Structure formats: structure tokens, C-alpha cells
Amino acid sequence: MEFKLRMSKQQVIDKARTMVAFARSLGCQDVEFSPEDAGRSDREFLYQILGEVIKAGATTLNIPDTVGITMPSEFGKLIADIKANTPGVENVIISTHCQNDLGLSTANTIEGARAGARQLEVTINGIGERAGNASLEEVVMALKCGGHIFNNLFTGINTRHIYLTSRMVEEYSGLQLQPHKALVGANAFAHESGIHQDGMLKHKGTYEIISPEDIGLEGSNEAGIVLGKLSGRHAMRKRLEELGYELKDDQVESLFWRFKAVAEQKKRITDADLRALVSDEVFQAEPIWKLDDLQVTCGTLGLSTATVKLVGDDGSAHIACSVGTGPVDSAYKAVDLIVKEPATLLEYSMIAVTEGIDAIATTRVVIRGDTDQTSTHALTGESVQRTFSGTGAGMDVVVSSVKAYIAAINKMLSFK
Incomplete structure (x- = not known):
């Protein structure tokens, strides 16, 4: 407030109250208020301004760790303290917004949920300002895998769409995933160590805490079909369906001739090849x-x-x-x-x-x-x-x- 806004505490409260009321006057039924850098704010002032915006009509309180400095235990306690000390908090939703400057955004978000936050602001692949935001796929799967200690918190997200959504965001944003990115990176389900490979061959659960199929990562080709230049439409379409693509007949027909052209030059068409062809042939803007x-x-x-x-x-x-x-x-x-x-x-x-x-x-x-x-x-x-x-x-x-x-x-x- 002193260096950026150059406003007193009372001026900030008055401005926040006015803006929330203005948003409600426009017909907005869900107005979110977010006090920047809540983790480093004076607690008593934080409780006060949150109580004031609730009275002005705010329905969601978004608590951000703006610079990613808050430790998980601190952030969980912050959410719990806000629930315990903010007037009218029982009538609103508490939300979290955690940055990843110290690599703690997922942990902080989980702690926030455990402490009572019921809206979690996340991004696909963790993209965002500076080091990024809390990653949707990490938060969702952590809550799913840790349900036994998170009081069975449930997101309602269909996790089998995670992988394809991640790839779509990667393609549209141009922000390439690091190979060791949790869950959706190229190496997330790769096992190179001999000891690990031996354990995987004996029982996958030895080193895989979730099945790749749980996030929509394609499994092995059950029919053992290798796609190549002699493959037909049916085989190609079947594999596309296994990869999660549901295409119309005309789209399959258009894609098939691209597939055949590539197959003439390659001995085997991989799943990555198919995804690239689908993106190039099907998911394009109407051509001028x-x-x-x-x-x-x-x-x-x-x-x-x-x-x-x-x-x-x-x-x-x-x-x-x-x-x-x-x-x-x-x-x-x-x-x-x-x-x-x-x-x-x-x-x-x-x-x-x-x-x-x-x-x-x-x-x-x-x-x-x-x-x-x-x-x-x-x-x-x-x-x-x-x-x-x-x-x-x-x-x-x-x-x-x-x-x-x-x-x-x-x-x-x-x-x-």
C-alpha cells in the first residue's frame, strides 16, 4: 500500500468497498475480492478489509500467495485464521491463488483446501507469471491420491481428459513442457533404471502411483496393430479413438490421406505422429x-x-x-x-x-x-x-x- 498504491489503510478499505458495491450494481451475482500478497499482510487489517468487502457484497474471497514466499504450513494456517476471524466469512467461498516461485504452489494450494478453501485457482501445465501458478493436473491428482488424509476432498474433474488438455495448451501457447514435468511430462511414466524396470515388470504398482490411463495417457495398442503404409481407415480410426479423438467421417477421410502420405515415407506411424497430423489437418481455422x-x-x-x-x-x-x-x-x-x-x-x-x-x-x-x-x-x-x-x-x-x-x-x- 505504501509503495505501490500510496494509500492509507482507510483509503484502501473505502476503495475496495466501493469497487465491490459497483460490481454488484452491474448485476454480478458472484463478486470475487482478492487482497494482493495476503500472505505477508498485517493479519488484523486483512480480517478487517475482508469483512468490509463481504458486507459490500463480495461472495468469494481469493487469498493469493502473490510472490510464492509462503510456506505450506503458513498458508494453511492463513486460510484457517481467515475462517476463524473474518466477520461474515461463513457466507462466502474462500479461494486460493498460489504462485510457484519456490516450487510450493501445489503444496500451498493443497494446504489451503485442507484448511477450508473451496475454490482453487490453478492453470493447465502450471503456466503463469514468473515461475507459474499452481498446476491443475498436480492439484487434482494430489487430492485424488491423497483422499485418505484430505478428508475425501473431491474436485469433480474427469481426470482422463488431463493429458490431452495439457497437450492442447502446450500447442496453443507455444510453451513447451519440460520432460520431467509431473504427470504430463514426456518422462513422467518412463522407467530407465534397471532396478525400476525389474520392479515394473513384476508389478506396475511398485513404481507407478497412478496408471497412465487415469490421466488419459494412451495405453498400449491392445490389438498389437502397427500402423504403416498398408494400414486402412479402420485401423487408423480405432487408434485415434484409443487416443481420445472422436472425429467425423469427413475428418477421418481427410486425415487418412495425410496419414498415407506420411506412411509412404516412414516404416511406422507412432502415436505422436498421429497427434501431430490431427492437429495439423483437423484442428485448424477455416482456411482462406x-x-x-x-x-x-x-x-x-x-x-x-x-x-x-x-x-x-x-x-x-x-x-x-x-x-x-x-x-x-x-x-x-x-x-x-x-x-x-x-x-x-x-x-x-x-x-x-x-x-x-x-x-x-x-x-x-x-x-x-x-x-x-x-x-x-x-x-x-x-x-x-x-x-x-x-x-x-x-x-x-x-x-x-x-x-x-x-x-x-x-x-x-x-x-x-
């Missing part, structure tokens, strides 16, 4: 432009050149050629010549979804239009220039890159 053909020439003997053929939503074909500093740069410039909508490339990243030289590459780009594509900031009301992301997948890294760029452009054009 679609890549038809691409040819690039690059190397150390001269400028890289690219020839691009795009098909518009009216079925018309457009071809352009350009040079650039590399194959991706020249291809992007050729696309710009066709689309004629200036854009600035802000981010570009690529990962291989599997091991090996024949891996499918997934590319993600973020662009910003050079024209007036703006939106209003939800908190400040300021006008901000929008950005648009796109993803693409393919065994050719340049093709993957161009698909991602076109996907972002399609989003940008659709926004107009």
Missing part, C-alpha cells in the same frame, strides 16, 4: 488460403529461392516466387506476395515430435498484422495490437513452417 505446392532451392552457392502455390477459398490458384536469406524466409516472402497482407513474424519455433531422421516436425509461429488489428485489454481498457499464432506439421521442415505461417495468416484475415 491453403498451401498447394512448394519448391525451394537453397545452399551455399547462392540466394535461397522459393516458389509457392496457394489456393484461395474461391478455388483460384496463385503462384509467386521470391528470394530470401534461407528457405523459410524466401517461402514466407513468396506467401506475402500472394496474400498481400503485411505481417511481422514475432516468434518461430520447431520441434520434432518423435526421434529419428524421418520424424514429423511441428512448427509454431506468432505474427502481428501491420494494419489495424486491435482489441481491448480486459483489465486496462487500452487498445492493444493483436497477435495470431499458427501451427503446421510435416516431414519436410520447410513445408511445416509454411503451413504454420499460412495458418496464422488465415486467423489474422478471419479477424477482420
Whole structure:
């Protein structure tokens, strides 16, 4: 209050009371009040201001560990003390919002729930400011596994959707998961140690506290079917269903021909390959432009050149050629010549979804239009220039890159 708000305690109370009442006057039936840095606040003042906003109409009290400094035992006691000392607290919901600066956000959130909080603010994959927020998947599964000591607290979340949701957020946000991220990281259910492998072979419960299927991570292919160039639609569709995808017939048909094209170049199609193809073929914005053909020439003997053929939503074909500093740069410039909508490339990243030289590459780009594509900031009301992301997948890294760029452009054009 002294350094940021530059307000006295009474001024802060008056402002909080006024803003809560204003929110209620707009017809909001559930108004949440959150006192920043509650863990380091003066307790008596905290109880006082919470009691005042309850009288003004607040229905949820969100208690944040804003800088992630509070220890789990401290945070649990904070929630318990608020329940015991805040006037009118029996009529509201207590919520938690824990940051992960010291890696304690999940533990603090659990302690908050044990002490009486009944709304837990979490994020998928723990993404958030600085070191992130409490991770939804960690909190949910900790409550599920520790029900015997958490008084059977229940979230109501279908945990079998956790894995696919995590992957969706990873793809859309462009924030790659560390391999050892709890529950959803690539190594979460991997066992390399010989002693561990021996124990797993004898009984999985030796080293697996939960089954991978509990969070929607696909199990082994029960039929023993290996997907390859001789596989048919039925086999592909069956595996997609096992992976959690429910696709329409036309989507399966479209995906099948992409599947066959990749299978011609790879001996075996993995689950990671299938997920990349689904993302690239099915979960894309309605295309205004679609890549038809691409040819690039690059190397150390001269400028890289690219020839691009795009098909518009009216079925018309457009071809352009350009040079650039590399194959991706020249291809992007050729696309710009066709689309004629200036854009600035802000981010570009690529990962291989599997091991090996024949891996499918997934590319993600973020662009910003050079024209007036703006939106209003939800908190400040300021006008901000929008950005648009796109993803693409393919065994050719340049093709993957161009698909991602076109996907972002399609989003940008659709926004107009």
C-alpha cells in the first residue's frame, strides 16, 4: 500500500468497498475480492478489509500467495485464521491463488483446501507469471491420491481428459513442457533404471502411483496393430479413438490421406505422429488460403529461392516466387506476395515430435498484422495490437513452417 498504491489503510478499505458495491450494481451475482500478497499482510487489517468487502457484497474471497514466499504450513494456517476471524466469512467461498516461485504452489494450494478453501485457482501445465501458478493436473491428482488424509476432498474433474488438455495448451501457447514435468511430462511414466524396470515388470504398482490411463495417457495398442503404409481407415480410426479423438467421417477421410502420405515415407506411424497430423489437418481455422505446392532451392552457392502455390477459398490458384536469406524466409516472402497482407513474424519455433531422421516436425509461429488489428485489454481498457499464432506439421521442415505461417495468416484475415 505504501509503495505501490500510496494509500492509507482507510483509503484502501473505502476503495475496495466501493469497487465491490459497483460490481454488484452491474448485476454480478458472484463478486470475487482478492487482497494482493495476503500472505505477508498485517493479519488484523486483512480480517478487517475482508469483512468490509463481504458486507459490500463480495461472495468469494481469493487469498493469493502473490510472490510464492509462503510456506505450506503458513498458508494453511492463513486460510484457517481467515475462517476463524473474518466477520461474515461463513457466507462466502474462500479461494486460493498460489504462485510457484519456490516450487510450493501445489503444496500451498493443497494446504489451503485442507484448511477450508473451496475454490482453487490453478492453470493447465502450471503456466503463469514468473515461475507459474499452481498446476491443475498436480492439484487434482494430489487430492485424488491423497483422499485418505484430505478428508475425501473431491474436485469433480474427469481426470482422463488431463493429458490431452495439457497437450492442447502446450500447442496453443507455444510453451513447451519440460520432460520431467509431473504427470504430463514426456518422462513422467518412463522407467530407465534397471532396478525400476525389474520392479515394473513384476508389478506396475511398485513404481507407478497412478496408471497412465487415469490421466488419459494412451495405453498400449491392445490389438498389437502397427500402423504403416498398408494400414486402412479402420485401423487408423480405432487408434485415434484409443487416443481420445472422436472425429467425423469427413475428418477421418481427410486425415487418412495425410496419414498415407506420411506412411509412404516412414516404416511406422507412432502415436505422436498421429497427434501431430490431427492437429495439423483437423484442428485448424477455416482456411482462406491453403498451401498447394512448394519448391525451394537453397545452399551455399547462392540466394535461397522459393516458389509457392496457394489456393484461395474461391478455388483460384496463385503462384509467386521470391528470394530470401534461407528457405523459410524466401517461402514466407513468396506467401506475402500472394496474400498481400503485411505481417511481422514475432516468434518461430520447431520441434520434432518423435526421434529419428524421418520424424514429423511441428512448427509454431506468432505474427502481428501491420494494419489495424486491435482489441481491448480486459483489465486496462487500452487498445492493444493483436497477435495470431499458427501451427503446421510435416516431414519436410520447410513445408511445416509454411503451413504454420499460412495458418496464422488465415486467423489474422478471419479477424477482420
